[in-house]
Amino acid sequence: MRRREFVAATAAATLALLHRGATDGATAAGQPKIPFGAAVRDGPLQDDEAYRQALVQYCQLVVGEGGLKWVDLRPDRSSFDFHQPDRLLAFARQNGMKMRGHTLAWYAAMPEWTNAITSAAEAERELTTHIETVVGRYRGEIPSWDVVNEPLSDDSSASVGLRDSVWAAALGERYVDIALRTAHAVDPRAQLVINDYGLEAATEKARARRLSLLDLVRRLRDRGTPLDAVGFQAHLPGDLDIDTDGVSQLVADLKSMDIEVLVTELDVIDDTLPAEIIERDAIVARRVQDLLGAILSVTQPTAILTWGLTDRYTWVPIWYKRGDGKPNRPLPLTDTFEPKPMMQAIQAVTGG
Numbered sequence: 316m317r318r319r320e321f322v323a324a325t326a327a328a329t330l331a332l333l334h335r336g337a338t339d340g341a342t343a344a345g346q347p348k349i350p351f352g353a354a355v356r357d358g359p360l361q362d363d364e365a366y367r368q369a370l371v372q373y374c375q376l377v378v379g380e381g382g383l384k385w386v387d388l389r390p391d392r393s394s395f396d397f398h399q400p401d402r403l404l405a406f407a408r409q410n411g412m413k414m415r416g417h418t419l420a421w422y423a424a425m426p427e428w429t430n431a432i433t434s435a436a437e438a439e440r441e442l443t444t445h446i447e448t449v450v451g452r453y454r455g456e457i458p459s460w461d462v463v464n465e466p467l468s469d470d471s472s473a474s475v476g477l478r479d480s481v482w483a484a485a486l487g488e489r490y491v492d493i494a495l496r497t498a499h500a501v502d503p504r505a506q507l508v509i510n511d512y513g514l515e516a517a518t519e520k521a522r523a524r525r526l527s528l529l530d531l532v533r534r535l536r537d538r539g540t541p542l543d544a545v546g547f548q549a550h551l552p553g554d555l556d557i558d559t560d561g562v563s564q565l566v567a568d569l570k571s572m573d574i575e576v577l578v579t580e581l582d583v584i585d586d587t588l589p590a591e592i593i594e595r596d597a598i599v600a601r602r603v604q605d606l607l608g609a610i611l612s613v614t615q616p617t618a619i620l621t622w623g624l625t626d627r628y629t630w631v632p633i634w635y636k637r638g639d640g641k642p643n644r645p646l647p648l649t650d651t652f653e654p655k656p657m658m659q660a661i662q663a664v665t666g667g
């Protein structure tokens with residue numbers, strides 16, 4: 316498809332979705348059918364009033380962009396610093412929002428001291444104590460946790476295995492079971508999630524990652540390990556089509572095992588997309604619409620969260636800065652908090 320046709324087709328499809336959203340997207344009470352939320356950055360939460368207002372206006376859910384990661388929470392082996400998550404939870408409560416927890420076991424954002432963890436017994440003890448303390452503190456307050464973040468390796472598409480980490484090195488795949496079992500024991504009502512990226516695109520690699528994730532979920536089920544949902548991070552590469560059939564198939568396979576899905580970190584990586592804004596924003600919205608459509612054709616995700624709300628505060632340029640020096644536009648609001656077509660694509664399905 317030529318670019319202009321692509322933009323026109325996207326606009327038409329978005330309108331069709333918006334129309335459907337208007338008739339059956341919202342519940343009678345006017346509450347969105349699918350809760351929408353965003354990752355929140357701690358600095359601007361404290362000093363940018365317009366940012367706070369935008370969060371209140373658009374979000375029913377928040378998740379800390381950091382704060383609950385080990386590197387923020389665990390300055391040393393014996394202490395916990397809950398300032399950031401406490402601040403976000405207070406903001407959420409004041410504004411009638413819920414907060415998700417991100418994350419309990421991840422290979423990245425680990426404090427230096429954890430490199431000294433080597434034996435299996437020590438790793439199990441540290442991981443268990445951490446989860447008991449953190450989930451315990453927020454029991455009943457944080458209803459959904461990314462218990463395990465990014466368990467899949469990212470080296471080859473031929474064999475997607477377990478991602479290396481302090482936990483995997485000492486415990487192998489058992490760390491996933493330990494984390495889930497511990498979280499479940501501490502807060503049996505919380506939604507426990509395995510969260511990963513690179514699952515959505517129409518590439519061999521994404522296909523291999525979907526299969527590998529599904530296999531992991533099956534093994535967990537066979538071992539009787541509690542798991543409620545899979546999170547599609549959905550950091551969507553803007554230059555790749557979504558594998559809508561592949562995504563729907565994964566969602567259906569998970570559903571057949573009673574595993575829910577949610578979208579946890581949605582944004583569109585736009586470093587190689589055209590510079591022109593109308594065109595770029597249309598492609599971004601199209602990716603989002605394709606992904607959400609593929610999920611919704613099978614089931615309703617339990618939530619949709621973007622990784623940031625406004626292009627003003629996004630992690631994308633850390634890794635995917637544009638060659639032409641223009642700012643990235645990966646998120647639903649512009650850097651001055653105006654809604655973009657991506658927001659319309661989301662609201663068309665949430666009914667927000």
Ligand code: XIL
Binds near residue numbers: 380381464548580630
């Ligand atoms: C990112 C944050 O957005 C950055 O501010 C931080 O410096 C690094 O981590 N997948 C995840 C998130 O699960 O935790 C990452 O967040 C983005 C990729």
